[in-house]
Each structure stands twice: as structure tokens, then as C-alpha cells.
Amino acid sequence: MSDGCCRTASRDQSGRAWVNEAVRLVEADANRSADTHLHVFGLPAAWGIDLYLKDESVHPTGSLKHRLARSLFLYALCNGWIHEGSTIVEASSGSTAVSEAYFARLLGLPFVAVMPASTSPEKIALIEFQGGRCHLVADAGSIYAEAARLAAETGGHYLDQFTYAERATDWRGNNNIAESIFDQLSAERHPVPTWLVVGAGTGGTSATLGRFVRYQQYPTKVCVVDPENSAFFEGWVNEDPSHVTGVGSRIEGIGRPRVEPSFQASVVDAMISVPDAASIAAMRWTSRTTGRSVGASTGTAMWGALRLVSEMRSAGETGSVVTLLCDGGERYADTYYDDGWLAEQGLDIGPYTATLERFYETGAWVEPTSAR
Template identity: 70%
Template sequence: MNDTELMNDSEPMNDSERDWLAWAITRVEADANRSADTHLHRFDLPDQWGVDLYLKDESVHPTGSLKHRLARSLVLYGLCNGWITSTTPLVEASSGSTAVSEAYFAQLLGLPFIAVMPRSTVQEKIDLIEFAGGQCHLVDDPAMINSEAVRIASEQGGHFLDQFTHAERATDWRGNNNIAQSMFGQLTLERFPVPEWIVVGVGTGGTSATLGRYLRLQKHRTRLCVVDPEGSAYHRAWTSGDREVRTRGSRIEGIGRPRVEPSFVSAVVDRMELVPDAASVAAMRWTTERMGRSVGGSTGTNMWVAAQLVAQLRAEGRTGSVATLICDDGRRYARTYYSDEWVRTQGWDLAPYTEVLEAFAATGEWHGDAL
């Protein structure tokens, strides 16, 4: 049974539920209201290059990642559509940061939360979800987590939050302090307040949809570059025009998918770049060392291409700025991306990519195409 059927079969809201709904929405909005907006950091590049690079730090949200915004939007969307009531269990198919953030909001509202996850999910993520009061339902076949989440939600009278379908529609892309409006507000006093490029990865597609739509609404000439890790379907689908592409999936947590999800709005994307996994991890470590701030693998994916765009602007004799995101806290990956032993087991050689980044930092030139 889908959400529309559940909504059509429901009884009109009584006064008790109406009061609870008002309380719940206030609780969710208060979480946003008491949190300062995320910082926009200027990456250290020589002023004489004439190109500035910024990173919006989404790791400082209460649940430590960009997905805090998405979880808040998904819960508000469910509340305002009448899909979430005072007794509704919340269910998600996710092994990553989205489930951590959704568990937080479920706990905020006193609702049960169940994350359907592959059995291979790292213990750190399971611990974070359980710390926030959620339950983890583990399945052997990762391809089955979506259908299993639908089954559990149906059997328990719950609401399947379904991030990959609802992400692009749950967020108010016109403004209302979304990530795009926030970023442009913070850039107002910079020497190049309207970036030449914004670089983001794609997981659900919600962030790229929000940014791309906002850029068009505000009539900015900023172009949107979406980065995709190897093994993901998005880049291949965007370049071929075939949304039915199927791939093995991504090894960079938080971005990339084995199929194109409904929330990916390809028409708002100006450019897509495919990034090798070793480049993502090398750029992650390089960024952490340069900024003194631990970042995750998807931030490395962003930075590999953001540096390339900075070098491209310089090579073309142009000035301007490039903006991207710190997606989550790198401390979550101490046993994986930051572990040399673990990286070796993946067959990744980071050295050639680190050399490209060091040469970029020294000269402003990009030689990554030779790899």
C-alpha cells in the first residue's frame, strides 16, 4: 500500500491529532531555529590566482552531515501530507547518514524508527542509529532493502520515508533557508559573490535538484557540476540519456547509486564528472590535511573536481569562485577511508592522485587528465 492509498483511507483528523501535529512541526522547526547556519569556509589558495574556493560545512549539523537537512524536510513532508501521525513508525531504506539523521528526528517526535540496511553496514553507522533510538533491520541482499522497507512499513502501519523518491520534492527549492539560499547569502560580501561553478555529488538527487532550480529561479549564471563516483549509474545515464542504466553501485558512502533514482533531475545539471574512487579518497585526505578539518569520502569527490575547475578558470585567464560542500565528518571513516590497511584491501593506489593535488596547490595547474 502506498502513501496516497494510506492517506485516502484515513479518517479526518481529530482535535487531538491536530494538536499533536502542531506540536510536532514546532519541534522540528525549533531544531532548525536553535541551530546556527552551517559555516562557509574559504579554502586557502593564493589571492593572486584570482579564483576563490569555498566549502559549506554541512558536517556541523546536530547529526553530523548534509543529510540532516534532508531528514528534516522528509519528516515535515510526511507530517504535512498526513502520512505521519502521533503513532506512526518511520521506516527508511538506508545504510548511511540519512538513516542517522532520520533516527534523530523520530526520537525528537517520540516515534519508532527502523532503518533497513545491508548486513555489511559498518558498525559505526549502526551504533549511531541505535544511539538515536532507532532500530536496524539487517538484510543479506543489499538490492532488497527498498522492498523490505516497504513491507515493514505496510505491516506495522508505518510511513516509508523513501528518500530516493521524495528528496527533490520535500525540500523547498525556492528558498526558506535551503542550502542554496544559505550559500548565496554567505557569499554576499566576498569578492566574487556569484560563483562560476557549484560542485556537488549525487546520492538521492535532492541537493543537486535544489541547487539547480534555485540557480535558475534567481537568474544566476552559475553552472552546476555534479560529480559521481565510479560504479554509479548517474554519470552514465546523464551522458547517454538512458535513465534505465544499471551498475554495480558506489564504494564512496553517501553518493552514487546502482540505478538512477526518481529524485535526480538531470535537466538542471550543466556538467557531470566521473571520479575514480582512489581520487576521492586521496582528495579527502588532502583536504583534511590542508584545512585541519576531518572530511569524508564524498567531500573528496567534490574536491577532486572543484580543484580541477579552479585550474580551468585560471587556464582560461578568468577570475571568479567555485563553491562545494563538506558533506560529513571524516571521523566516521577512521576504519575505512582513513585506514591505510583498509585502502590497500580495496586495491586503491592514492599516490598518483595525491601528486596531482599537490602540484595543483603549488602551481594552480591541473594534470589529472594524464592519470
């Protein structure tokens, strides 16, 4: 029972100086990293449609995930979840872990990436190069629980990209990717794009784009492209956020065996399910056409973007379409760019390559008659 006296309580603030310096370091990294380029993809001018690729491969860690990692660290620091000496843990075997390892090293913090034991040595090497440690587990489905366990065991912090990606980035602006795209389009003939086309790994990027265009009252629509075996497409179509496939995606960086918590289906206007062979055909074709080596997630996005361009042409519409060059193709020399690997996977990219070449030459989009 209260005795009527005023009561006060406080917490030790000795760690605030370290947090302030950590935030400064992360922000300084952003200031040193100039905004990424928005490249024009050369469609025939007579079509009245412009296609752009936002080149996220030029970030210090080479992919779109650099933005996510920066946002996750700032979010955790400003929420008081990361302290001096905290062990940082993530469930990731890909580009997110590479970027998070970079920021952990920037702050002098240990970083552990929890990943399936089947993860390729090349991926492990990229994470270790940035100063991270890889913790392998036999069951791929257990990476989330194992990451949470390790964080609790070490008194550290589990970044949990699949939960926090949609909220760690300020979707109203603050130099997020959506604001950057619209700023860079401001002097173009179609400055407000008809479509923004992205894949979904965590769902954070599509959430940021979808919220931003609504906040700014733009008519722009967001299309999410989804590779084989991923749960996002069926989950969106059937309005089932619990949908799972239980199978991993072959297209690194996008696609998930479950609909992740960060995926905000309500701000997505359309989805396109893309066969893996189409993703890889578009990846190789885009690299040849632009002279820029791109990864397979960019191929997935380009397949979807060009299909939308063809639909706009058929409807007599003009406008612009923007998609992302998520990372460079140099990471995939032994997989997507290797014909032997394609044969082992049973993937025939020929029909999809023919579709792309015919479209570029004639403007006619003809779906492949066979798909594998």
C-alpha cells in the same frame, strides 16, 4: 443517483494537535541549529578565483543529511502521512538514517532503518545511538521493497528519501542550502559563484541548487561529481534515467547503483566521474591542507571543484566555486584513513595526491598517468 440534497463529509481532526506540535518541534530544532559555516579554501589570491567549503558536518547529527531528514519529516507531517505513534521506516544504512533516527526520537516515534546485512557495525551503532532500530536484509537490492513492506505492516510511514528528496525541500528559498550559500557570499568579491559542486546520493541537493539558481536567474552552473560504480554519470551522459550498474559505491553518502527518482538531470550543467582513489586522495589532502577532518564524499567534491578551478584558470576566468564539506572524517578512521584498508581495496592514491600537490604549488593540473 443523487437525491438533490447537499452532502457533506469530514475526517477526524483529533490528531491535528499532535501534528502541530511535531512541526513546532522540528522547526525549533532548526532554530537551535545555527546556519553552517562557509569556509574559505586558501587558493593564491593572484588566481582571481575563490573556493569555499560549506561545512555541513556541524549539524546536530554531523552531516548534510540532517537537512534532508528535517525536510522529509516536515513534508510527511504536512502531507498528513505521519501521525502520533507512526513507525518511521527508511531504506538507508548511512548518514540519512542517522539523521532520520534523530528526528524520529525528537517526535517520540519508533524508527527502523532497512539496510544490507553487510553494513558495518560502526554504521549500525550510529543509528542505534540515535534511537533507531536496524533491519538487515540479505539482498541489498531488496531494501526499497522491504522498507515499504515494513511500513505497511506496522501502519507506519516509509520516508523514501530516494523518491521525495527532490520535492521535500522548498527550492525557491525558505532557508534551503542554496539560499544559505548565496546569503553568505553576498559580501565576497565574487558573490555569485561560477560553479556549485556537489555529489549525488538521492539527487535532492543538486535538484535544489539547480532549481534555485534558475529561479533567481543566476548564471551559476551546477556540477555533479560521481564516484566509481555509480549510475548517475552514465545515466546523465546518455540521457537514460533507467541506467543501472548493479554495484554499490565505495564512497559513502554519494553514488548509487541506479539513477534515483529524485535525481533531476535537466538542472545539472556538468558531471565529472571521479575514481575512488582520487576521492580518497583529495579527502586526505583536504584534511591536511585545511586542518579539518573530512569524509570521502567531500574528497570527491574537492577533486571536481579543483579541476573546475584549473579549467577557469586556463580560460583566464575569475570567479568563485562552492562545494560542500558533507561530513567529518572521524567516521572513517577504519576505512578511508586506514592504509591497510586501501591496500585491501587495491587503491593507490599516490598519483592523485601528486596531482593535487602539483596543482596547489604551480597551478598546473596534470591528470595521473595511471588509475586504479
